[in-house]
Amino acid sequence: MFQIKPIHQKIFKNARPYLRTRKNLIHTRIALRYAFKLLESEQGDEDIVIPAILLHDVGWNTIPEKLQLTAFGPNLSNLRLTKAHESEGARIAETILTQQGYSSEKIKKIRQIIRGHDTRKKAISGDDRIVKDADKLWRYSRKGVAIDLERFNMQPSSYLDYLEKVIAQWFLTKTAREIAQKEIKKRKTEYRISSICQ
Numbered sequence: 174m175f176q177i178k179p180i181h182q183k184i185f186k187n188a189r190p191y192l193r194t195r196k197n198l199i200h201t202r203i204a205l206r207y208a209f210k211l212l213e214s215e216q217g218d219e220d221i222v223i224p225a226i227l228l229h230d231v232g233w234n235t236i237p238e239k240l241q242l243t244a245f246g247p248n249l250s251n252l253r254l255t256k257a258h259e260s261e262g263a264r265i266a267e268t269i270l271t272q273q274g275y276s277s278e279k280i281k282k283i284r285q286i287i288r289g290h291d292t293r294k295k296a297i298s299g300d301d302r303i304v305k306d307a308d309k310l311w312r313y314s315r316k317g318v319a320i321d322l323e324r325f326n327m328q329p330s331s332y333l334d335y336l337e338k339v340i341a342q343w344f345l346t347k348t349a350r351e352i353a354q355k356e357i358k359k360r361k362t363e364y365r366i367s368s369i370c371q
């Protein structure tokens with residue numbers, strides 16, 4: 174089990190009202206778990222990575238719910254909104270971090286990570302690499318697969334094959350690639366068993 178610092182707990186508490194959309198509370202909790210896991214073997218600063226993962230999606234709160242599905246996933250058609258959730262998120266994150274007395278140097282680094290967490294494919298730092306990977310690992314978690322299958326209206330077998338295929342291309346750290354491989358094996362077994370039992 175990981176230990177979250179009291180200051181990061183306070184940040185999460187302040188972020189929570191912004192995360193009550195797009196299933197972002199559960200998404201953030203699961204991504205947080207992966208971030209701690211990655212920090213065990215990848216080089217990164219917990220004081221940057223953890224607030225960045227807790228706050229990375231707060232900007233979705235400013236995007237109307239009926240438009241959110243046009244700004245992520247396989248039916249992405251509105252990149253302007255994808256970018257808006259990043260820039261609005263960076264702005265909200267700055268306010269929350271300033272309220273908690275975070276240093277301006279750290280706030281700047283966290284803002285930069287949030288500003289391009291989905292649209293910037295290359296990482297700007299080791300911390301950014303961990304945040305990007307923890308964010309994507311959620312899609313391989315049991316809950317993440319169940320939620321995405323429903324919202325993208327996809328068949329488990331083809332969706333899981335797709336997730337397996339993109340591992341090498343999506344993940345930036347060796348540890349995340351290994352975790353994704355393990356998770357996809359588990360998901361394939363679970364969905365095979367549930368299709369037999371139906």
Ligand SMILES: [Fe+2]
Nearest residue numbers: 229230290291
């Ligand atoms: Fe995002």
Ligand SMILES: [Fe+2]
Nearest residue numbers: 200229230308
């Ligand atoms: Fe995310």
